[in-house]
Amino acid sequence: MSxxxxxxxxxxxxxxxxxxxxxxxQSEPRFLAGLVQPSDxxxxxxxxxxxxxxxxxxxxxxxxxxxxxxxPTVLFEHALSEHSTGRLGRSIREIAVPLCNGxxxxxxxxxxxxxxxxxxxxxxxxxxxxxxxxxxxxxTAPLTHFDLCLSVLREVCSRVGAHLVVDDFGAGYSNxxxxxxxEPRVVKLDRNLVEGIDRKPRxxxxxxxTVRLCFELGALVVAEGIETTDEYMAVRDCGAQCxxxxxxxxxxxxxxxxxxxxxxxxxxxxxxxxxxxxxx
Numbered sequence: 001m002s003x004x005x006x007x008x009x010x011x012x013x014x015x016x017x018x019x020x021x022x023x024x025x026q027s028e029p030r031f032l033a034g035l036v037q038p039s040d041x042x043x044x045x046x047x048x049x050x051x052x053x054x055x056x057x058x059x060x061x062x063x064x065x066x067x068x069x070x071x072p073t074v075l076f077e078h079a080l081s082e083h084s085t086g087r088l089g090r091s092i093r094e095i096a097v098p099l100c101n102g103x104x105x106x107x108x109x110x111x112x113x114x115x116x117x118x119x120x121x122x123x124x125x126x127x128x129x130x131x132x133x134x135x136x137x138x139x140t141a142p143l144t145h146f147d148l149c150l151s152v153l154r155e156v157c158s159r160v161g162a163h164l165v166v167d168d169f170g171a172g173y174s175n176x177x178x179x180x181x182x183e184p185r186v187v188k189l190d191r192n193l194v195e196g197i198d199r200k201p202r203x204x205x206x207x208x209x210t211v212r213l214c215f216e217l218g219a220l221v222v223a224e225g226i227e228t229t230d231e232y233m234a235v236r237d238c239g240a241q242c243x244x245x246x247x248x249x250x251x252x253x254x255x256x257x258x259x260x261x262x263x264x265x266x267x268x269x270x271x272x273x274x275x276x277x278x279x280x
Contacts, residue, residue, distance in 0.1 A: 012099060012253040013042045032070070032078040032088070040066045043096045044251040047258050048106065048222055048244045051236040054260030057222075058104035058134060060244065061096035062251050076110050086116030090124065097125035100255070104132040106165060111137060114152040126160055133162040134186060150181065166219075169193075170210070179217060187214045189240065191225030197238075198230035204238055211239040232262050 045059040063072050070078075079088040093107055107126070113119055126133045135156070153164055163185035166178065171190035179187065189207065197203050211221045223235040226245030235243060249256040 012044070012095065013039055032075065032082065032084070036065060036067050036070060036075070036078075038091050040070075041091055041095060042066070042253075043092065043099065044253045045096075045100065045255050046244060046251040047249050047256060048242050049248050049258050049260070051223075051232070051240060051243045054248075054258060054262075056103070056258055057242050058106055058132070059100055059255060060106035060136075061092065061100065061108075063092045063108075080110070080112055083112075083116070085110045085112045086118030089113045090118045093125045097129050099253070101130055103255070104134065105129060106134040106136055108136045108138075108167070111149055114149040119156055120152060120159075124160075126156075126162060129160075133160065134165045135162050136165040136167040136188070137182070138167045146181075153182070168224075176213075179214070179219070183217075184219050186222055186242075187219045188222045188224050188244075189235075194223050194225050194231055194235055194245075195227075196231070198228070198234040204234060207235065207240070208238040215239070226262075229262055 042064045043061045044064060045061055047059055048057045049055065050057050063075065065071070065075055075088060076085060079085040089107075089109060096107060097105065109119070118124070126135075135153070137153070156162055157164055164182055165186040165188060166182060166184045167188045168190045169179075169187050170193040187210075189210065193203065193207055193210075197207060207223075214221050220242060221240045222242040222244055223240040224244050226232050226235065226243045226247045228247060231245075232243060232247055247262045248258050248260070
């Protein structure tokens with residue numbers, strides 16, 4: 001759902017972040033096929049909001065790269081081929097964490113990071129974050145060494161008080177057993193389940209059933225990719241507790257403010273039919 005964002009100069013880049021003097025600053029200047037250096041990376045943030053009140057729940061950090069052709073997906077594809085996803089993830093956290101003080105923060109993890117040892121280092125930026133940290137693992141990415149990944153995730157979460165998030169749930173083949181085994185604090189519904197949901201009764205039933213299941217398993221639900229008021233009302237009525245999407249704010253830096261009440265060009269009147277499950 002993301003699109004290119006014009007970034008302000010310097011202040012959301014690794015070279016200007018307070019923690020940029022860490023391990024990466026002491027390592028070789030370039031990585032990812034020799035085409036990217038840490039100072040080419042920056043982050044933008046998108047809010048995750050409570051659908052009942054519009055209050056901010058957290059911000060998600062999203063990486064951007066100044067090198068042409070290096071979208072976030074391409075960045076991690078190159079990192080995976082070079083066995084450097086851990087280093088890339090660490091560099092992103094070194095930028096994002098200092099810029100989000102005092103606010104809960106979602107950061108994305110590639111499953112292969114869990115096999116490289118970076119995340120368990122005692123000087124990782126998430127250790128010093130002054131609020132809740134949510135670690136996102138995409139539901140569509142295979143956990144090739146599931147037991148090892150689960151062990152590392154549990155170690156990190158118990159040591160730094162972080163919470164686990166299953167991302168992109170509903171994209172492609174969804175393994176419900178992962179939800180049971182990983183015991184996530186949050187499940188994020190993929191955009192495919194949200195797009196046009198207001199016009200699709202069967203999709204509404206599917207999302208409502210998924211929300212009930214997640215709630216019974218102790219997980220909050222975030223609906224991703226909400227772009228219209230009608231989609232917002234539909235996922236709220238299905239019971240989703242939180243939402244994220246262009247309707248509330250586009251990814252940007254400095255930290256964007258939530259647009260509330262959410263209104264699109266149709267000026268749809270907001271009504272409440274079914275209250276969502278209560279957030280803690």
